[in-house]
Amino acid sequence: MPDILSPDSVGLVTPQTHQFTNPLSLECGRTLPSYELVYETYGSLNERRTNAILICHALSGDHHAAGYYTMHDKKPGWWETCIGPGKPIDTNRFFVVSLNNLGGCKGSTGPNSINPETGNPFGPDFPIVTVKDWVKSQARLGDVLGITQWAAVIGGSLGGMQALQWTIDYPKHLRHCIAIAAAPKLSAQNIAFNEVARQAILNDPEFHDGHYYQHKVVPRQGLMLARMLGHITYLSEDSMRKKFGRELQEGKINFGFDVEFQVESYLRYQGRSFVNRFDANTYLLMTKALDYFDPASQHGDDLTAALANVQAQFLVLSFTSDWRFPPSRSREIVKALLNNRKRVAYAQIKAQDGHDAFLMPIPHYLQIFQAYMQQIEIPGEKS
Numbered sequence: 001m002p003d004i005l006s007p008d009s010v011g012l013v014t015p016q017t018h019q020f021t022n023p024l025s026l027e028c029g030r031t032l033p034s035y036e037l038v039y040e041t042y043g044s045l046n047e048r049r050t051n052a053i054l055i056c057h058a059l060s061g062d063h064h065a066a067g068y069y070t071m072h073d074k075k076p077g078w079w080e081t082c083i084g085p086g087k088p089i090d091t092n093r094f095f096v097v098s099l100n101n102l103g104g105c106k107g108s109t110g111p112n113s114i115n116p117e118t119g120n121p122f123g124p125d126f127p128i129v130t131v132k133d134w135v136k137s138q139a140r141l142g143d144v145l146g147i148t149q150w151a152a153v154i155g156g157s158l159g160g161m162q163a164l165q166w167t168i169d170y171p172k173h174l175r176h177c178i179a180i181a182a183a184p185k186l187s188a189q190n191i192a193f194n195e196v197a198r199q200a201i202l203n204d205p206e207f208h209d210g211h212y213y214q215h216k217v218v219p220r221q222g223l224m225l226a227r228m229l230g231h232i233t234y235l236s237e238d239s240m241r242k243k244f245g246r247e248l249q250e251g252k253i254n255f256g257f258d259v260e261f262q263v264e265s266y267l268r269y270q271g272r273s274f275v276n277r278f279d280a281n282t283y284l285l286m287t288k289a290l291d292y293f294d295p296a297s298q299h300g301d302d303l304t305a306a307l308a309n310v311q312a313q314f315l316v317l318s319f320t321s322d323w324r325f326p327p328s329r330s331r332e333i334v335k336a337l338l339n340n341r342k343r344v345a346y347a348q349i350k351a352q353d354g355h356d357a358f359l360m361p362i363p364h365y366l367q368i369f370q371a372y373m374q375q376i377e378i379p380g381e382k383s
Helices: 131-144 158-169 188-202 220-234 237-243 262-275 280-292 295-299 327-339 354-359 363-374
Strands: 016-020 035-042 052-056 095-099 152-156 176-180 313-319 344-349
Touching: 016 131, 035 131, 052 131, 052 158, 095 131, 131 158, 131 280, 152 158, 158 176, 158 280, 158 295, 176 363, 188 220, 188 280, 220 262, 220 280, 220 354, 313 327, 313 354, 313 363, 327 344, 344 363
Parallel strands: 052 095, 052 152, 152 176, 176 313, 313 344
Antiparallel strands: 016 035, 035 095
16 A cells, blocks of 8 residues: 555645637647646645746656555556655645646547547547647646746656747746756657657557547557567666566576566566557657657757747756766757856766656755755745
């Protein structure tokens, strides 16, 4: 039984849904006439509405970042390590908002939502959305909540990219940006990983051109392979060696193609469990949003020019063993900010956990994160 009543947990939480009826114009040229966003909140919004934090999730994340839904939940939200009383994102000080992005599969309008024009799920007819589109929808949610300026926008990986986009598109609407294990754009290698994952899904016999809902099937094999490939890139060689080595399931070689090594069993488990909680069309959309993110492309491929008008203070964090978004990519962001004489703090954290390190309870990481968050000033806060 998880310790839901722990003093550093936000405890039991309930997701909320807001229906937006004003049309949303998207970068792809299409418009969503209406849509829903699902979100959770932790902590209390102060009277002056100056203590709000926005959490942006990564590729397979969602709005459930902290706490539990029932007393019987086996696991808390995906960032329980960092959100809660006394934690880096301290809910005794901050009002935290975490949402499921547009195009997601956990309640916000996406491919598995019903298209009002057809009465069937959108499926592949759901428009491709970008990081800029997500930020625009997030800004609208802020308006609904009466938040004119976020104390900080925070995210890891793809979430960090959203936080960076916030500083470009809405420079006056946030005071701090915390980008963790992020990059200013994907490398060709990363785009290649995403393409292999998409091909696994697209070529699954049960994909049915994205209309698998009507066939009452799921492209299980394709989505499972996509997740297995992705998961390998989230880990480091050191972490995999430490966790699995070359251990054999039965202690001997069986000269076959079934599971023999423990790492094979682990990857298959990860793939199967992912199929049960994620949507294949959403996975395609999310990886495309990753591929398309490149704010410098609108400024002659000059990241310094792209960040020229940002006003937020920055904390940029990277991890030594992250080979998917290595520290060199974070330093590109830092350099562009320094070129503009912007206020930025940077730390490269020694860790063996690969890209997933931003989710782990690494003491040095949490200490730096917490120290930065503690120095964020909240107008109207009693000292």
